[in-house]
Amino acid sequence: MAVLELKDVTFKYQLAKETILENISFSIEKGEFVALVGRNGVGKTTLCSIMRGLIPTFHTGTMSGQVLLNGLDIGEMSIGDLALHIGFVFQNPFVQVSGVKQTVFEEVAYGLENLGVKRSEIIRRVEEMLHQLNIEHLRSKHPMQLSGGQSQRVALASVLVMDPEILIIDEPTSQLDPQGTEEVFETIRLLKERKKTIILVEHKVDWVAEYADRVIVIDDKHIVKDASASEVFSDPMILETGNNLPQVALLALRLLELGKVDFNKIPTTLDEAVEQLKGRADNGGN
Amino acid sequence: MDDRKKGILSKLYPLTKLVFLFCAILLAIVYDWKFGYLIMVPLSLFLALFSGNFIGFLKKFIGALLLFVIFVFLFKIMLDKSDSQILFQWQFIVIRIQGLIDGLNQTSVLVVMAAVVLLFFETTEVEDLMISLQQKKVSHVVSYIVLSTLQMIPDMVKRSKVIMQAQQARGIETEGNIFLRVRAFFPSLGPLIISSISELEERAITLEVRGFSASVEKTFLKDIQSRNIDGILSLLIILLSISLLGWRIFLWLS
Numbered sequence: 001m002a003v004l005e006l007k008d009v010t011f012k013y014q015l016a017k018e019t020i021l022e023n024i025s026f027s028i029e030k031g032e033f034v035a036l037v038g039r040n041g042v043g044k045t046t047l048c049s050i051m052r053g054l055i056p057t058f059h060t061g062t063m064s065g066q067v068l069l070n071g072l073d074i075g076e077m078s079i080g081d082l083a084l085h086i087g088f089v090f091q092n093p094f095v096q097v098s099g100v101k102q103t104v105f106e107e108v109a110y111g112l113e114n115l116g117v118k119r120s121e122i123i124r125r126v127e128e129m130l131h132q133l134n135i136e137h138l139r140s141k142h143p144m145q146l147s148g149g150q151s152q153r154v155a156l157a158s159v160l161v162m163d164p165e166i167l168i169i170d171e172p173t174s175q176l177d178p179q180g181t182e183e184v185f186e187t188i189r190l191l192k193e194r195k196k197t198i199i200l201v202e203h204k205v206d207w208v209a210e211y212a213d214r215v216i217v218i219d220d221k222h223i224v225k226d227a228s229a230s231e232v233f234s235d236p237m238i239l240e241t242g243n244n245l246p247q248v249a250l251l252a253l254r255l256l257e258l259g260k261v262d263f264n265k266i267p268t269t270l271d272e273a274v275e276q277l278k279g280r281a282d283n284g285g286n
Numbered sequence: 287m288d289d290r291k292k293g294i295l296s297k298l299y300p301l302t303k304l305v306f307l308f309c310a311i312l313l314a315i316v317y318d319w320k321f322g323y324l325i326m327v328p329l330s331l332f333l334a335l336f337s338g339n340f341i342g343f344l345k346k347f348i349g350a351l352l353l354f355v356i357f358v359f360l361f362k363i364m365l366d367k368s369d370s371q372i373l374f375q376w377q378f379i380v381i382r383i384q385g386l387i388d389g390l391n392q393t394s395v396l397v398v399m400a401a402v403v404l405l406f407f408e409t410t411e412v413e414d415l416m417i418s419l420q421q422k423k424v425s426h427v428v429s430y431i432v433l434s435t436l437q438m439i440p441d442m443v444k445r446s447k448v449i450m451q452a453q454q455a456r457g458i459e460t461e462g463n464i465f466l467r468v469r470a471f472f473p474s475l476g477p478l479i480i481s482s483i484s485e486l487e488e489r490a491i492t493l494e495v496r497g498f499s500a501s502v503e504k505t506f507l508k509d510i511q512s513r514n515i516d517g518i519l520s521l522l523i524i525l526l527s528i529s530l531l532g533w534r535i536f537l538w539l540s
Contacts, residue, residue: 054491078497088495095488098415098496099441100433109507114426114497116505123507144441159495 001071002027003197006164009050009065011043016061020046022221024065030165031195033188035229037244038218044201045091046166047218052197053079055153069166082154087134087164089156091171096155097143104154106137107143111162130159132190134183148175156184165249166197185211209233209246209268217241234266250274291339295409299516300418301412302523307402309527314398316534319387322394330401338407346408350400355393362389407477412436426504430493442482449474449481 001004005027014020020043023043028034035043037179049055053074053252056063067074069085100123101107104125112122114276130136133153143154150176158169169188173181185207188198208229215232217225219241225232232238233249245253249268261280267273314322334343338458366385374381416429454460454474460470493499 023450052495054494058487058491058494078499078501080497081501083495083497083500087490090488090491090495092488095485096432096492096495099437099489099493100430102413111496113505113507114502116502119505119507119509122505144437162497211535235352 002217003032003070004028004051004199005029005066005068006051007066007068009063009067010044010150011050011055011061011063012167013046013059013061020253021050021218024218024223026216026223026226028197029255031192031214033192033198033211033213034200034219035212035215036052036199036201037205037208037215037243039205040217042242043221044218045170047203048088048090048199052086052168053082053089060194068182078151081195083111083162083164085164085166087159087162087167088216089159089167089172090167091174092132092151093148093175094157096158101143104143105130105139107154108158111158116160125161125163128235129157132187133157133160136282149177149180152176160187160191166195166199168199168221170201171203172200173202173207181207190254203243203244205233206248208278209249210270230265230268230272294336295405296338296407296411297392298374298409298510298519299510300391300410300415301512302516302520303406303424304415305520307406307511308524310402311395311399313527313530314530319390319394321431322398323390326398330398330405334405335404339408342406342505343404346404347401351397355396355400358393358396362392372379403513408453414510417506417508418512418537419511420504430486430498442478445481446474446478449477 006024009024010019010022024047036047038044042118046213048057050063051058051074053067055061057075057079069077069082070283074082074166093123094214098107106170108129109126112125115127132140133156135150135153135157136155138150141150143151146154152172154170172210173184176184181204188200189211190231191198200208202211203222205258212229215225215227215229216223217232223234224241225238234248236245238245244270248270249266252261252263252266252273256263257267261277265276287405310326314326330347331344332342334347337343363381363385364379366382366388368382368384370382370384372380372382373386379380413433416424416433418427420426450460450470458470458473459466461467
């Protein structure tokens with residue numbers, strides 16, 4: 001059974017003239033890693049809020065359709081209790097602090113305190129999370145005095161430590177350098193190994209192609225493509241939806257266009273490209 | 287989680303100190319100046335020796351005294367029209383013994399309050415106090431409001447500086463004489479308020495995401511526990527206060 005299912009969801013913000021999303025339907029299986037891509041302002045964040053149950057309770061507007069969490073209607077659950085099931089990391093890292101804690105360690109522990117986890121267990125889990133996201137050195141810093149990248153990782157850690165079964169992560173790497181990005185994606189991979197369901201909004205398509213199972217492309221209020229990462233990112237149509245393709249896919253397409261090299265399938269990850277090109281470089285070279 | 291406040295008194299359970307605070311103020315109200323000035327102030331100063339920051343306490347205490355106590359005191363002395371013994375006279379300034387006693391009586395409650403409240407906050411983290419109150423079934427919402435307000439103030443100050451700089455960069459004069467400063471005040475006030483309000487929404491989402499309103503019993507990372515010594519001390523303070531109160535009532539009645 002699907003962990004999370006959207007049935008024909010349409011939403012319009014209260015003061016907006018037009019709907020932002022129309023007839024959105026998809027279902028996500030347990031342990032799946034789904035990436036949402038689409039141009040700025042297309043409604044990815046809105047979709048995240050819908051899946052987290054913040055819409056229509058928190059942001060007002062008119063919504064039709066249904067969101068089901070493990071087969072139950074999300075609208076009938078309390079926002080507070082949903083925190084046990086769905087973790088949500090949103091874009092702006094600077095406001096994702098509790099505002100009552102003096103150190104990063106306490107900040108990360110805050111969610112666990114709220115969930116009533118035992119003290120010794122809190123300490124163990126926070127330590128583990130700080131280590132995993134490589135922010136141990138920040139532990140006694142004030143959470144309001146961090147750089148963008150640092151607070152982004154702290155925000156991620158604060159939610160991941162609560163260990164929800166579903167994670168909705170909205171652009172977790174927007175402020176991070178390549179190394180930080182890699183660490184975040186490695187963390188997401190670890191979560192996937194632990195059978196967590198992950199929904200990620202991300203513009204860095206090279207990383208998405210590398211890690212995600214499935215990609216949903218949104219454009220002009222609708223889902224325009226919903227398929228495996230390698231299928232989506234080998235389709236040049238995606239360029240017309242305001243998204244980029246992975247560098248290797250672009251290279252492959254260009255080479256095809258020039259008629260120099262033939263591909264049986266457009267590669268979307270570096271490994272795939274190497275695999276396809278390796279043989280030819282050996283025997284030809286011309 | 288190293289303790290930010292050191293000293294023996296900081297190790298006590300916050301509610302024990304709260305009991306002391308209330309009893310001291312109550313007794314200062316019912317007793318006259320001798321209790322306040324001769325017992326509570328020396329006692330507070332003595333206890334402050336164990337707060338780990340005696341000098342800091344002393345500075346704040348004297349600051350508080352200067353602020354309001356001396357004013358009240360001066361008024362009382364000046365306005366005294368009784369015909370008691372004159373202690374000091376210079377031109378139109380006359381200090382009589384009755385005025386002095388009135389002044390002491392009026393200010394003793396204030397002085398005791400200042401001393402014990404300062405001592406309390408000198409030795410207690412507000413967060414610890416809130417945790418101990420939550421353990422006594424005070425709502426976590428109350429606790430959040432108090433703690434977030436405390437953090438918000440320095441945050442707002444910092445933000446207003448950033449806004450000031452941004453406005454300066456757009457050519458608004460913010461430095462110079464008082465009129466210039468007042469005029470610069472308004473363009474920085476608007477963004478400050480609006481940005482704070484718009485952040486509220488995201489802050490609220492953050493809290494929901496962190497399970498703020500999850501319907502479970504909360505736990506605490508900080509290990510704040512009432513020990514035996516706290517029970518004994520609270521009991522002693524309460525018993526002592528009740529007997530002193532009884533004594534006072536007895537004096538009134540007889």
